[in-house]
Amino acid sequence: MKKLIARCAGITIVAAGVAVTAIPASAGQKLLNASFETGLDSFAARATESVERTSEVANDGQYSLKISSRSNEWNGPVVALGSAWSAGETYSFSCAVYQKTGDAVAMKLSLQYQDGSGTNYAQIAEGSAASGTWTVLENASYQIPAGATDCYLYVETAESLCDFYVDSVISELPTQYRRGDVNHDEKIDRQDVLDLLAFLEADTDAEVYLDTADMNGDNKLNAIDYSMLRQFFFYPELTRTTTTTTTTTTTTTVATVNNADWPELHPGDKWYNTADISWIPPGKKTVALSFDDGPVSGQNYASRIQNALTKQGFHATFFYWGSRISSNPGEVKEAEARGFEVANHTWSHPDNLDKMDASGVLNEYNRCKDTLNNLLGVKRDYLVRLPYLKYSTTIANTLPVPFPNSGIDSGDWSGASASAIVQKIQQAAQNGSLNGQVVLMHETYDSTATAVEQLCPWLEQNGYVVCTVSEMFKYNNKAMYAGKVYNSCW
Numbered sequence: 454m455k456k457l458i459a460r461c462a463g464i465t466i467v468a469a470g471v472a473v474t475a476i477p478a479s480a481g482q483k484l485l486n487a488s489f490e491t492g493l494d495s496f497a498a499r500a501t502e503s504v505e506r507t508s509e510v511a512n513d514g515q516y517s518l519k520i521s522s523r524s525n526e527w528n529g530p531v532v533a534l535g536s537a538w539s540a541g542e543t544y545s546f547s548c549a550v551y552q553k554t555g556d557a558v559a560m561k562l563s564l565q566y567q568d569g570s571g572t573n574y575a576q577i578a579e580g581s582a583a584s585g586t587w588t589v590l591e592n593a594s595y596q597i598p599a600g601a602t603d604c605y606l607y608v609e610t611a612e613s614l615c616d617f618y619v620d621s622v623i624s625e626l627p628t629q630y631r632r633g634d635v636n637h638d639e640k641i642d643r644q645d646v647l648d649l650l651a652f653l654e655a656d657t658d659a660e661v662y663l664d665t666a667d668m669n670g671d672n673k674l675n676a677i678d679y680s681m682l683r684q685f686f687f688y689p690e691l692t693r694t695t696t697t698t699t700t701t702t703t704t705t706t707v708a709t710v711n712n713a714d715w716p717e718l719h720p721g722d723k724w725y726n727t728a729d730i731s732w733i734p735p736g737k738k739t740v741a742l743s744f745d746d747g748p749v750s751g752q753n754y755a756s757r758i759q760n761a762l763t764k765q766g767f768h769a770t771f772f773y774w775g776s777r778i779s780s781n782p783g784e785v786k787e788a789e790a791r792g793f794e795v796a797n798h799t800w801s802h803p804d805n806l807d808k809m810d811a812s813g814v815l816n817e818y819n820r821c822k823d824t825l826n827n828l829l830g831v832k833r834d835y836l837v838r839l840p841y842l843k844y845s846t847t848i849a850n851t852l853p854v855p856f857p858n859s860g861i862d863s864g865d866w867s868g869a870s871a872s873a874i875v876q877k878i879q880q881a882a883q884n885g886s887l888n889g890q891v892v893l894m895h896e897t898y899d900s901t902a903t904a905v906e907q908l909c910p911w912l913e914q915n916g917y918v919v920c921t922v923s924e925m926f927k928y929n930n931k932a933m934y935a936g937k938v939y940n941s942c943w
C-alpha cells in the first residue's frame with residue numbers, strides 16, 4: 454500500500470488508513486526528553502489521579518510513568534511547556550503510551566493553553582493504543598496556536614478511565630527537510646527518485662512526503678515532480694528549503710551519458726532515438742519548442758528560457774551554432790544537464806547550405822557535431838536544423854540525421870512581439886493544431902524568452918507537455934529518418 458504523508462498544515466496525515474509511525478529521533482534539538490529513569494521529569498497529575506514512576510513496563514530504559522485511579526478522561530500526566538516553546542512556532546511532539554485493558558483504547562496527546570479569553574484545549578496527536586503493547590502518539594510538526602500562553606502538555610484518554618503508562622515523551626524543533634527529500638531521510642539522493650517513482654506507479658510500499666516531493670509546489674504529485682526531481686540532482690540551486698532556518702547542503706550528482714555504443718549512422722537511417730520519455734505522463738498532448746542560434750553570451754534570454762522550462766518540468770531542443778559554442782560552452786552543458794536535447798545548427802550557419810556539395814555539407818555538420826561531442830564528453834549524432842530551413846537533395850543524401858523543421862513558426866525572427874508569439878501558440882492549442890508540432894523559435898530574442906515564460910505554465914495548465922523533438926516523436930510512437938524534414942510527428 455503506497456502511503457502519502459502530508460505535512461503542510463502542522464498535521465500529520467497518513468493516507469490510505471495506515472497508522473502513524475514514529476519518526477526516528479533526529480539530530481533536532483530536544484526541548485523535552487522525559488524517560489523517567491531518574492524521576493518524574495517535572496510531570497505531575499492533572500487532578501487527583503496517581504502519577505508515579507514504575508518499573509512494571511518501559512518503552513525505553515527501565516522506568517515509565519504509571520497513571521491510575523483516574524476519575525475523568527482528561528486525568529493524566531501533565532508537564533509545563535516553558536520558555537523554550539513559543540506561540541505560533543512549530544515543534545514535534547511524541548510520546549509512547551501503554552495500557553493492558555485487553556481492548557484498544559483511544560488516547561490523545563493534548564495541549565492546554567490560555568489565549569486571553571480563557572483556557573483552551575487542543576489535540577496534538579491521537580491514536581488507538583492496542584492492549585499490551587507500546588503505541589507512539591506523534592505529531593512531527595505541530596504549531597502552537599498564536600497568542601497561546603501558559604502551555605501544558607498532557608496525555609489523556611478519549612472515553613476510558615483505564616490505567617495507563619507513559620514513556621519517552623519528546624518534543625524537539627522539527628527536522629527541516631529540503632525539497633527533494635521525498636522520503637524524509639535527510640538526504641537527497643537516488644532513493645528519493647526511486648521512492649517517488651514507486652509512489653507514482655502505485656505498486657509498492659513507498660512512503661513519500663508531500664511537502665518535499667511536490668517539486669513545483671502545486672500540491673499534487675505527478676510526473677512533473679518526478680521530472681523536476683531528476684533535474685534537481687544536476688541543479689542544487691533548485692533547492693527550496695521548507696523553512697528559512699534550514700542549512701542547505703549541496704547534493705550534486707553529475708550526469709554521465711554513456712554513448713560509447715552509439716551506432717554509426719548513414720543517410721536514410723532511422724534516427725537512433727535514445728530519448729527518455731518515462732517522465733511524461735500518459736495521455737498528454739506534446740509540443741516540441743525548439744530554439745535556434747545559440748549559444749549566446751551577454752544576454753540572459755537563453756537562461757530565462759531554460760529556467761522557464763525547468764520550472765515547469767519541461768524539456769526542449771536547442772539547435773546550436775557550432776562556431777558560437779566556444780563563446781558560451783557553459784550554456785550548452787547546462788542544457789544537456791537539464792535533460793534538454795542538444796542539437797546541431799551547423800558550424801557556420803551558411804546561407805547557401807542548399808547550394809553546397811556533399812563535402813561542404815558534411816563539413817558543416819561534422820564540425821558542429823565534433824565540437825558538441827568534445828564539449829559534452831560523448832560520442833553521438835545530433836538532429837540538424839537547416840539554416841534558413843534551406844534544403845537540397847544533396848543535403849538529404851549526405852547527412853545521417855533527420856531535420857526537424859517548422860510546424861509552427863513563432864515569427865520571433867521577423868520581429869513578432871512576446872504577446873504575438875503567446876497568442877499564436879495559444880490559438881494553435883485551442884484549435885487543436887498544436888499537438889505534435891515542432892515550433893520554430895530562437896533563443897536570441899527578449900520577446901521569445903518572455904513568451905516562453907508565459908507559455909510554459911499556460912501549456913501545463915492546458916494539458917500539454919513541452920518536450921524535446923526526439924521525446925515527442927518517441928512518445929507518439931513515431932520514427933524519424935535521416936534526410937527527411939519534419940514539421941510535426943504526424
Ligand SMILES: [Zn+2]
Binds near residue numbers: 745802840841
Ligand atoms: Zn538559425
